[in-house]
Amino acid sequence: MQSSGGVAELTTRIERAFEPAREVLVPLLSNPLLVGGWALLVFVCLGVLWWDLRQNNPQLGSMMKAVWTLVVLYSGPFGLGVYWYTGRTQIAHDSLWRRGFRSTSHCYSGCGAGEVVGITLAQGVLALSVGWVAAVTFGFAYLFGYGLTIGPLMQDGVGFVKATWDAFLSETPSITIMEVFAIGTDLLLAADAHMGELLFWSALAFSLSIGFLVAWPINVLLVRYGVKEGMSNPAKMGESAAE
Template identity: 75%
Template structure:
């Protein structure tokens, strides 16, 4: 996340005076310092980032080709979800779609439902992060604490909206849809954003928006958020807190049946 070095110091100093929270943050930073020293040069390398961008574009192209040719039965919302997932995570996002999101999957499972549920949450939260960080840092030029807080806020807003909107389209009242979103999405969004924003801060707290590291660290941190949120979503689906996204194979079967009629 991007702020000038002086702004970082200004935001950390008051925490240091407070003690506890600052101590935890410093301990986390110290623990992950070796990993940061390895990852930052990679994410700052134009060749690496350029190659990754090419992989992302190719992955999106494969996704759109498959959706158009083989999976038109998939709901438009999920097509948009998978597009964002692949934009954020490139070939890894495409692999998740191929394993869990196509109508051609051999069978459904708890693990696949967990992946689809995480992808749904991930698409909204990721969009919220991009909007939040652009507004807070790029437009308002706030200090790191405010950038983190506003980014969290937008991630929650977009994540909830992606659940509330479809529920209301199905005839659920706004109050009921909001309550359902709060219960089902809050654990997943919270875990995802704590790790995603935390990773971004560890890697790029001093990067400017014009620097490669700013955007590559954001993309990397989003993928970290997906990984840690997946087991949470599996548990939520297992215990019935979330229903999980519908089985795409059934969409394909329904589409074929309709064509046969």
């Protein structure tokens, strides 16, 4: 009982600490004009991305094209900026920071899809309580995040058990920190919102971007110490295509 009381007290303190931010963000994320303008901007960013992938970066693999599409869909101009800085074959040189961004984007695309599927199933279909919705969403984020790593490894000839173990070791820190902050932010902003409300979806999109920002330095460290490879250098693909 003391443990439960301690968790409840900690949750209350966190809510109080972030209440000023909530008072600012909730009206913005509930405003149809602002959210509609954001949606239009995301659509334009997707158009720019697809045009560039088709015209200037056809060498990129289908998986990375899907990754960048999801990143831009979740985060609009921020996602497009990450792609432009780190994911094009035209980058001047690669770096630890760029590899960290690509690694985070790879994780982010799968976890984001898992969150959308998990929250739709848990709240929209099963109508679970808030705690269970968060737990199911967390689980689906892990499932999709691991799957996006296990699949390519198995395509390269790695066995399922080894691929799963490698995914667990390399992706768990990134997925965990990303989802703790993403789902935590979503709960702070829209715990009482329903799927038919604008705030439900706008808070989800906003929280995903928060998760990306927090997970990026973790991925930089994982790449720096060899836990993750950080995705291949796209500039080398451009050099290979030019030969």
